[in-house]
Amino acid sequence: MDTRTGLPVVGMVGGGQLARMTHQAAISLGQSLRVLSASPDDSAALVAADVRIGTHTDLAALREFAKGCEAVTFDHEHVPTEHIEALEAEGVKIFPGSRALVFAQDKGRMRERLAALGAPVPRWRRAETAADIESFADGSWPVVVKAVRGGYDGRGVWMLSSAAEAAALLESGTPLLVEERVPLRRELAALVARSPFGQVAAYPVVETVQRDGICVEVLAPAPGLSEARAIEAQQLAIDLANALGVVGLLAVELFETAEGIVVNELAMRPHNSGHWTIEGARTSQFEQHLRAVLDYPMGATTLTAPAVVMANVLGGAAGGISIDERLHHLFATDPGARVHLYGKQVRPGRKIGHVTVLGDDMTSVRARAARAAKWLQEGS
Amino acid sequence: MDTRTGLPVVGMVGGGQLARMTHQAAISLGQSLRVLSASPDDSAALVAADVRIGTHTDLAALREFAKGCEAVTFDHEHVPTEHIEALEAEGVKIFPGSRALVFAQDKGRMRERLAALGAPVPRWRRAETAADIESFADGSWPVVVKAVRGGYDGRGVWMLSSAAEAAALLESGTPLLVEERVPLRRELAALVARSPFGQVAAYPVVETVQRDGICVEVLAPAPGLSEARAIEAQQLAIDLANALGVVGLLAVELFETAEGIVVNELAMRPHNSGHWTIEGARTSQFEQHLRAVLDYPMGATTLTAPAVVMANVLGGAAGGISIDERLHHLFATDPGARVHLYGKQVRPGRKIGHVTVLGDDMTSVRARAARAAKWLQEGS
Incomplete structure (x- = not known):
C-alpha cells in the first residue's frame, strides 16, 4: 500500500505502451503504477512516477521490484517461468500466475492443454525435423510453422511451401511447431x-x-x-x-x-x-x-x-x-x-x-x- | 520539444488534481506533463514523471521550470501577475497570458472589465469601509462580500446581514468588494x-x-x-x-x-x-x-x-x-x-x-x- 494515499501499489514488469496506458488507468484509481523498465526512455518510463530500471530476466531485480507491491503483473509474456515460480514461492502476488501464464508463453503447451479441454484448435504437431513437417503437410502446402516461444507481431511465424524451406529454421535449434493453414474467413x-x-x-x-x-x-x-x-x-x-x-x-x-x-x-x-x-x-x-x-x-x-x-x-x-x-x-x-x-x-x-x-x-x-x-x- | 519523442513539453504550475488529470490527457498525446509542485506528495507529483519541486511565488523557480517548455500553463490562479509578466518579457509562452489571467485573479478588475464589455454582472462595488457596505446594501440585506483575490471553494466569500459583521473583514486589510445577493434559480x-x-x-x-x-x-x-x-x-x-x-x-x-x-x-x-x-x-x-x-x-x-x-x-x-x-x-x-x-x-x-x-x-x-x-x- 502507498502510505501517502491509502491505496494499493501494482507493479508491471515491462515499460512498453501497455504499461503506459495501464498507468493512465491507475491514476484514476488513485494509484501510481510501478514500472520495471529496461530503459528510462521506454514508453511507460517516460510518463510514470515510480520507475525502476531493470530487466525482466534478472530475478534479483524482479524480487526487489516486487517489494511493497500488492500485485505484480506483466506488460509482455517474456519473464522466465522459473522466475515467476520463484517469486510465487516467496509469497509475491504475481498475476497471471506461472501455472496460467505458461499457456501464453509456450504455444506447444497451450495447444496441448486446449486440446485436452476440448477447445477448438487447428490441427498441429511439434516439429523437430524436416520429415516432421513433410509428413504433417502430407502434400498439402502451405503449412504454418511457429516458434514455440517468443513470437510477437508476426515475428516467429512462417508460412512454408515446402519442407526444404524449414531447413534454416530447424538448424537454428528453436523449438517449433507446425500447424494447418486454417481456411479462415x-x-x-x-x-x-x-x-x-x-x-x-x-x-x-x-x-x-x-x-x-x-x-x-x-x-x-x-x-x-x-x-x-x-x-x-x-x-x-x-x-x-x-x-x-x-x-x-x-x-x-x-x-x-x-x-x-x-x-x-x-x-x-x-x-x-x-x-x-x-x-x-x-x-x-x-x-x-x-x-x-x-x-x-x-x-x-x-x-x-x-x-x-x-x-x-x-x-x-x-x-x-x-x-x-x-x-x-x-x-x-x-x-x-x-x-x-x-x-x-x-x-x-x-x-x-x-x-x-x-x-x-x-x-x-x-x-x-x-x-x-x-x-x-x-x-x- | 522532447527529443526522445519529437513531441512538445507543456509545463503546468501547481501539482493539484487538475495537473494530475492533465498529465493523464498528455500521455495520450505522446507527451509527459512537466509539473511544478510544492511537495513530492502533491496529487500530480505522485503520478507524473517530470516533476520539479518549487513554489509558484518563486520567480527563479518559475524561470528554471519554463526552460525547454513549448508552453507553460496553470493548475490554479495564484501565480503573481508580475511573475507572469516577467516570464512573458523573457519570451516564455505562458497561457493564459498575464493580460487575460488577471481577470480570473482579481474579481474587481474582472467585474469592471465585464461591465465595460456589456456582459451581465451582479450589481457591485469595491468596499473599503463599513459605510461602503452599508450604503451599497441600502437596507436590503443580506449582501455578498468577497475577497478581491485568492478565494476558492467558498473561501473568501461571506454573506453579511449587517455592516457590523463586515468590521473584522475590513480590519484584516484584505481588499474586498460587495455585491447583491442574486435571486438565482x-x-x-x-x-x-x-x-x-x-x-x-x-x-x-x-x-x-x-x-x-x-x-x-x-x-x-x-x-x-x-x-x-x-x-x-x-x-x-x-x-x-x-x-x-x-x-x-x-x-x-x-x-x-x-x-x-x-x-x-x-x-x-x-x-x-x-x-x-x-x-x-x-x-x-x-x-x-x-x-x-x-x-x-x-x-x-x-x-x-x-x-x-x-x-x-x-x-x-x-x-x-x-x-x-x-x-x-x-x-x-x-x-x-x-x-x-x-x-x-x-x-x-x-x-x-x-x-x-x-x-x-x-x-x-x-x-x-x-x-x-x-x-x-x-x-x-
Whole structure:
C-alpha cells in the first residue's frame, strides 16, 4: 500500500505502451503504477512516477521490484517461468500466475492443454525435423510453422511451401511447431478479465484485421457476427480463463471459418485487440486488468457507441513531416478522432500509437479511423 | 520539444488534481506533463514523471521550470501577475497570458472589465469601509462580500446581514468588494477553450450544484435549459474568451435568474465544472486545454451520452472503513460508475476525487452518481 494515499501499489514488469496506458488507468484509481523498465526512455518510463530500471530476466531485480507491491503483473509474456515460480514461492502476488501464464508463453503447451479441454484448435504437431513437417503437410502446402516461444507481431511465424524451406529454421535449434493453414474467413478476438475471487467479465467480441502478421484494425463489435457465435466465443474465453486459472486479462485470438471458431493464440495481459475499450467500453481493458489483479469487482464492459474502430499507427519510412505536424493536420481534419501516441522512436512497421473513432455506422467509422491512422503514419 | 519523442513539453504550475488529470490527457498525446509542485506528495507529483519541486511565488523557480517548455500553463490562479509578466518579457509562452489571467485573479478588475464589455454582472462595488457596505446594501440585506483575490471553494466569500459583521473583514486589510445577493434559480457553467490562432470550442452548458459554497454535482447538459438560453451562455463565454484574449480553457460560472443569466466568476484553467468531460464529451477539458496552449486544432465537444453527472467526493470525518474498502463496495454496487481519485490525504470537506455516471435518463443517472459519491465519502 502507498502510505501517502491509502491505496494499493501494482507493479508491471515491462515499460512498453501497455504499461503506459495501464498507468493512465491507475491514476484514476488513485494509484501510481510501478514500472520495471529496461530503459528510462521506454514508453511507460517516460510518463510514470515510480520507475525502476531493470530487466525482466534478472530475478534479483524482479524480487526487489516486487517489494511493497500488492500485485505484480506483466506488460509482455517474456519473464522466465522459473522466475515467476520463484517469486510465487516467496509469497509475491504475481498475476497471471506461472501455472496460467505458461499457456501464453509456450504455444506447444497451450495447444496441448486446449486440446485436452476440448477447445477448438487447428490441427498441429511439434516439429523437430524436416520429415516432421513433410509428413504433417502430407502434400498439402502451405503449412504454418511457429516458434514455440517468443513470437510477437508476426515475428516467429512462417508460412512454408515446402519442407526444404524449414531447413534454416530447424538448424537454428528453436523449438517449433507446425500447424494447418486454417481456411479462415476473418479473425476475431474475445477479451475477458478474471479476478482471484473468480468473477469474470467479458467484452463484446471484436474483429481484428491483420496485415503482414500485424494487427492494423479492430472493429467493435465484430460486424455481422451472429449473437449465437458471439456468445460462443465469449463462453469459450470465459471457460478458458476459468480452466487455466487466469487472473487479469485473457485475450483469445480466434479464426472464424465456415464451420465455426478455432483458437489461434492466447495473451494474458492488456492486448492490442482491446485498445478500443479506452473510449469504446464503459471500463477500459487497462482499468479492468488492474481491478482483476487487485481483486476489485469487475467494471462494466458495455459499448459506449454502436460502432468503434481502433486503427494502429505504424512507423513509416524516415523523412517527411514530423509526427507533431501530422498531429496538427489530423486534429484539423477530424476533431473527433481519439489519438494515443506511445512516445516511441519511429521505426518502419513499429507500432507507435493508435487512433480510435466512435459513431453510429461501422462503415463510416472504419473509414475515419483508417484515414486518421494514415495521417499519423510518418513517411506515408 | 522532447527529443526522445519529437513531441512538445507543456509545463503546468501547481501539482493539484487538475495537473494530475492533465498529465493523464498528455500521455495520450505522446507527451509527459512537466509539473511544478510544492511537495513530492502533491496529487500530480505522485503520478507524473517530470516533476520539479518549487513554489509558484518563486520567480527563479518559475524561470528554471519554463526552460525547454513549448508552453507553460496553470493548475490554479495564484501565480503573481508580475511573475507572469516577467516570464512573458523573457519570451516564455505562458497561457493564459498575464493580460487575460488577471481577470480570473482579481474579481474587481474582472467585474469592471465585464461591465465595460456589456456582459451581465451582479450589481457591485469595491468596499473599503463599513459605510461602503452599508450604503451599497441600502437596507436590503443580506449582501455578498468577497475577497478581491485568492478565494476558492467558498473561501473568501461571506454573506453579511449587517455592516457590523463586515468590521473584522475590513480590519484584516484584505481588499474586498460587495455585491447583491442574486435571486438565482440555479447555477450554470459555460466552458470554452481558445487557441492562440483564435479557434474557440464550446462545451454543452451544465448545471452546477453547490453546497456550503463547494460544487458537489455537475449535470450535463443542464436539465431543462432552453436551447436559446444555452446558446446565449455559450456565446457569452466565446465572446469573453475573445475579448479577454484567453488562451486555454475559460470556465464562466453563471447564475440563472428569472430574467436571464449573470456572470458570477471566471476561471482560466481546467475547472471542476468540466470534470464530466473525461468520459462525457468526445474530448476532455484536460486534452482540450493542452491542445489550446499548444495551438493544435480543438477537439470535438459533443456529449457521449444523453445524460452525464459528475459528483465530487469530499473527505469525511476520520474513522470508518478505508478508501480502498469503499472502492470495493462501490465497484460491487455500480460496475458502470467511473471513479477518479486524486491520491490526496483525506481531510473533512476536501475534494479527494469525483465520480461520473453516464446514461439515458438524467434522474436515474443523478441518483447513481450521488450514491457512488456517498459510497466513497469516508466517515459518511
